[in-house]
Amino acid sequence: MSDLRDLYQEVILDHNKHPRNFRSVEPHSHQANGYNPLCGDRVTIQLSVEGGVIAQIGFQGDGCAISTASASLMTEALEGRTVEEAQALFDRFHDLVTRDDAYPEAALGKIAVLAGVRDYPMRVKCATLAWHTLHAALAEKDEVSTE
Amino acid sequence: MSTVTPMQTHDAVTPLAVERLRADFPIFARPMNGKRLVFLDNAASAQKPEAVIRAIDECYGEYYANIHRGVYQLSQRSTQAYEAVRGKVRALLNGADDREVVFVRGATEAINLVAHSYVRPRLGPGDEILITGMEHHSNIVPWQLLCEETGATLVVSPITDKGEVDVEDFRSRLTARTKFVSIVHVSNALGTVNPVQEMIAAAHEFGVAVLVDGAQSVPHLSVDVAELDCDFYCFSGHKIYGPSGVGVLWGRLDLLREMRPYQGGGEMIRYVTFERSEFAEPPQRFEAGTPNIAGVVGLGAAIDYVCAIGTERIAAHEHALLEYATARLGEVEGVRIIGTATAKAGVISFLMGRVHPHDIGTVLDLEGVAIRAGHHCAQPVMQRYGIPATARASFGLYNTYDDVDVLVRALDKVRELFI
Incomplete structure (x- = not known):
């Protein structure tokens, strides 16, 4: 088992205490609610997409440090990106936290700090909840559950 | 008997006897993350003695x-x-x-x-x-x-x-x-x-x-x-x-x-x-x-x-642990115990500041302490208190006062990280 600090890196602790873009986006073009029935974590993601570009993105909800930090880092990483870029980043991020042979690519930027969760299979869904919810919002589904 | 056995009418299981009982459970011979396993999730499921x-x-x-x-x-x-x-x-x-x-x-x-x-x-x-x-x-x-x-x-x-x-x-x-x-x-x-x-x-x-x-x-x-x-x-x-x-x-x-x-x-x-x-x-x-x-x-x-062993002795031992843990957790800054009934068995649900119970559970795990974090399949109870989840320590016959001390010390690590 890895050290606690490999999981709870400073960036994660900081984003948990001071989440970025923790707000509603009005008006928004896309929205979805995510729910992790295992732990009761909830997240709402709202975005305004203009010409295929994520102009604004915000999240709200209640969750553990991993899910809060992941949502916060995600919104920071996605503002100004195209929808296609966001999907590609989701795929890369998903690999990072679920595959042992994945390595933090430079393209992932700060969200690579979440790589430590792959040593904690019970916590992977905490890290991916915001991303699954984003995916649902972009696919115009209202709700997603990590079940 | 339908209530918690009062301490004064029965002999509590002494710490020495508990150490002997622990030896009946093979799992306690294995370290957890290099530490002595402190198993405090007995309300979810208990460990098995060699006899079983x-x-x-x-x-x-x-x-x-x-x-x-x-x-x-x-x-x-x-x-x-x-x-x-x-x-x-x-x-x-x-x-x-x-x-x-x-x-x-x-x-x-x-x-x-x-x-x-x-x-x-x-x-x-x-x-x-x-x-x-x-x-x-x-x-x-x-x-x-x-x-x-x-x-x-x-x-x-x-x-x-x-x-x-x-x-x-x-x-x-x-x-x-x-x-x-x-x-x-x-x-x-x-x-x-x-x-x-x-x-x-x-x-x-x-x-x-x-x-x-x-x-x-x-x-x-x-x-x-x-x-x-x-x-x-x-x-x-x-x-x-x-x-x-x-x-x-x-x-x-x-x-x-x-x-x-x-x-x-x-x-x-x-x-x-x-x-x-x-x-x-x-x-x-x-x-x-x-x-x-x-x-x-x-x-x-x-x-x-x-x-x-005797169910009354087990009840008395767990009740003594509950009282000790309630007092010790009460001294930890930011801890709030959920469920303060007059008659309680060896289960303590608690919150610690705004730290999510899953984060508490992960930090404690690395200290060798197994607790439960979540809604405990009792979501209406969580709704009653307006909370999504709690951390929960629950005792069995093999738990010791030392287990409670390890739990309390591990909560200091939680504070260091999250508060």
């Missing part, structure tokens, strides 16, 4: 065969070993007759069995089933399904801020419409020990039968179904140091006799033709198919194990 593991091993290795039907010696030995456990359960619960003991998969199946075989034929539109506000999902959902099917209503007696049943409110919800009462003995989320004897007496004034969910009370308390005067009582093997996948429904024989089968199949019949079948008497009527033979044998070994 050996009994299962012997069953499979020395005398296993299918029960009841074989005319050969192995089958007879298996049948004897399986049937002997009914007597152990009867003695544990102070039942009147071995035939009152039905083996099921666990407390959940026991509740579903009663819902299907006893309550369903008695239920119609406008009828009511009464439960409390602190039930586990397993004592909510089967009744919801039944109400949906029959047009009956599930009535809930809410709990107080301390996490206690309001007995006056409970009484006031008993009416001529009430057809069944199903109540938890000890809350798995709050630790509350309910005054079930008083509640059963109230229900009986209305002629209503009562099921007591004892998943969290056996063997943390001494249970006496005769004194409680309940109609059904259930518990799970895995929480009393026995194997998972086996549990008990205890029911009054006269009620079991008038109940229809739960599942159809082999073992539960007297005579079968293509036109109709005659059903076996209880308990076989409710044990269709080949049962969990080795599981029942393991349950028997677990009952022998706890009875040799």
Whole structure:
């Protein structure tokens, strides 16, 4: 088992205490609610997409440090990106936290700090909840559950 | 005995004896993350002593065969070993007759069995089933399904801020419409020990039968179904140091006799033709198919194990740990205990500042401390307190004061990281 600090890196602790873009986006073009029935974590993601570009993105909800930090880092990483870029980043991020042979690519930027969760299979869904919810919002589904 | 055993009337299990008992459990010989394992998730499931593991091993290795039907010696030995456990359960619960003991998969199946075989034929539109506000999902959902099917209503007696049943409110919800009462003995989320004897007496004034969910009370308390005067009582093997996948429904024989089968199949019949079948008497009527033979044998070994120590001594020891842990956690800055009932068993649910219980659970895990974090399959209890989850420490006979100290020290690490 890895050290606690490999999981709870400073960036994660900081984003948990001071989440970025923790707000509603009005008006928004896309929205979805995510729910992790295992732990009761909830997240709402709202975005305004203009010409295929994520102009604004915000999240709200209640969750553990991993899910809060992941949502916060995600919104920071996605503002100004195209929808296609966001999907590609989701795929890369998903690999990072679920595959042992994945390595933090430079393209992932700060969200690579979440790589430590792959040593904690019970916590992977905490890290991916915001991303699954984003995916649902972009696919115009209202709700997603990590079940 | 239906309440927590008072400390002054019984000898507490001394710390030395607990260290000896710990040696009975092979899992404690293994370090967790290089540290001594501090296992505080006994409300979810308990660890297994060597005696239980050996009994299962012997069953499979020395005398296993299918029960009841074989005319050969192995089958007879298996049948004897399986049937002997009914007597152990009867003695544990102070039942009147071995035939009152039905083996099921666990407390959940026991509740579903009663819902299907006893309550369903008695239920119609406008009828009511009464439960409390602190039930586990397993004592909510089967009744919801039944109400949906029959047009009956599930009535809930809410709990107080301390996490206690309001007995006056409970009484006031008993009416001529009430057809069944199903109540938890000890809350798995709050630790509350309910005054079930008083509640059963109230229900009986209305002629209503009562099921007591004892998943969290056996063997943390001494249970006496005769004194409680309940109609059904259930518990799970895995929480009393026995194997998972086996549990008990205890029911009054006269009620079991008038109940229809739960599942159809082999073992539960007297005579079968293509036109109709005659059903076996209880308990076989409710044990269709080949049962969990080795599981029942393991349950028997677990009952022998706890009875040799004494359920009152176990209760006294766990109560002493509860009091110590309540005091120690109370000293930790930011800790708020959820569930402060006057009568509690060895379960402490708590919050720490705004730190999410899952983060507490992960940090504690790396310190070798296993606790539960989440809603404990009691989401309505969480809703009652307006919280998504709690961290929960729950004690077993092998826990020590030192375990509590390790827990409290590990919470300092939580503070360092998150507060």
